[in-house]
Amino acid sequence: MNQQTYRSPVVAILGHVDHGKTTLLDYLRQSRLTAKEYGGITQKIGAYEINTEFKGYKNNKITFIDTPGHEAFAKLRSRGANVADIALLLVDAKDSLMPQTIESIFHIKSANIPFLVVINKIDLPQADPERVKNDLLKHEVIVEDKGGKIPVVNISAKTGKGVNELLESILLIAEDLNLEYKVNNPPQAIIIETKKDKRGIVVSAIVKDGCLRVQDTVYIGNQKIKIRSLINDLGQIVKVVFPSTPCEILGCSELPEVGSIISSSLPTNLPPVIAKSSLPTALPQLDLNRLLQTQNEEKKLNLILKCDTQGSLEAIDSVLKKITNLNLILKAVGGIYRSDIFLAKNTQAIVVGFNVSVDNEVKELAKQEKVIVKTYHIIYELLEELQEVTLLLQEKEKQEKNLKGEAKILAVFTIEGEKVFGVKITKGKINLADNLEAYRNNNLIGKTKLVSLKIRAKTVNEVKKDQEAGMIFSPPLDIRIGDVVKSIL
Secondary structure, three states: OOOOOEEEEEEEEEEOOOHHHHHHHHHHHHHHHOOOOOOOOHHHEEEEEEEOOOOOOOOOOEEEEEEOOOHHHHHHHHHOOOOOOOEEEEEOOOOOOHHHHHHHHHHHHHHHHEEEOOOOOOOOOOHHHHHHHHHOOOOOOHHHHOOEEEEEEOOOOOOOHHHHHHHHHHHHHHHHOOOOOOOOOEEEEEEEEEEEOOOEEEEEEEEEOOEOOOOEEEEOOEEEEEEHHHEEEOEEEEEOOOOEEEEEEEEEOOOOOOOOOEOEEEEOOOOOOOHHHHHHHHOOOOOOHOOOOEEEEEOOOEEEEEEEEEEHHHHHHHHHHHOOOOEEEEEEEEEOOHHHHHHHHHHOEEEEEOOOOOOOOHHHHHHHHHOOEEEEOOOOHHHHHHHHHHHHHHHHHHHHHHHEEEEEEEEEEEEEEEEEEEEEEEEEEEEEEEEEEEEEOEEEEEEEEEEEEEOOOOOOEEEEEEOEEEEEEOOOOOOOOOOOOEEEE
């Protein structure tokens, strides 16, 4: 019997440096873990589980991910690893929102997971929680007592005031999420840290479904491993690890990437090896087809903007607001960092910098993640190129709206001296006598008419999505396997 039960929520804390994340994590470690446990493996594993001791909940435990801020959070997200169920946006009650706080907001929204605002350092005489709430409104974060739905909790991570209320708020959100799992499901875990020590390669992971057991054979990408040992967040050797429980795994022969998925079978969607190539140099090289695959009803170009000064940022932002088909994912003062690249990958955005530098490590990461990065020193050049791309995107969207049907050429035959094209309908429908446009690599190669349409030698008047058919065109064009024909309304 595959028993169904509830797992504890996995929580990530994001915010500006020095706003108290480490202090909060340390307080939770000291207050919720015994002295023997504190300071041991807990601080090395990258995550730990606490028992809140609250009654009446489906599961009263919480797992906290101890990551180095929003970069690690974004990196996990860019690998498709939804490791966190809930996020905490930590804000200093005295300093209010700072650059990394604002970036954290965008990263949390990109993850599309529930979050709550934690206003820290309320024990200080300069603390001003109302200012924090009002500043959050500017970034469309509306907390409950401002008419929104986002919970807010005031705490002092130093004294522990409000921490119990925070923990119970997390459990309440987890109740709504209904975090279930089945013990006998195939195991799945997400890697949050990797390292090498005297034990060899050590992988820190959080189990998301099923259970991991010693001697299990699992896959991490192409790497097949046999689990040699499992260590929980208390430093204890265990035989089995349940969902939401952090652990260390021994048995890898190669160091895997953070964010990799551990599963019981070889993944079928492994990414191809990326060949080294130079970074794209012009914005019009953007893949507009990929951009049009976003979930928004109105297709827009997603943009991350980084500037050298607040003045430059405000000047450019004021002009960008007037450009249609443009969606500003993040605007901030500062250089272009690794976290920007991961956020861009998550949101299918391009990264634009004005008077800022991009170090070689970030450039290399951008190439690996196939993220376009552009930097400018003259404002009008930046705006001209962005306007050009948004116009191209607008034109492409218009074409998509007028598309009646589309087919991909799978085969070419010559029957009684006439070329017959084997096709599969990939979008909409195509009818006999339709006027068609033929494309190769998204470039128009010619226009023609559909004069014969058959399915298994039977003449038909119409073919729809996912059907295969034979087509004859007039006038004939140099159409090849892999080309696309479109019927435009």
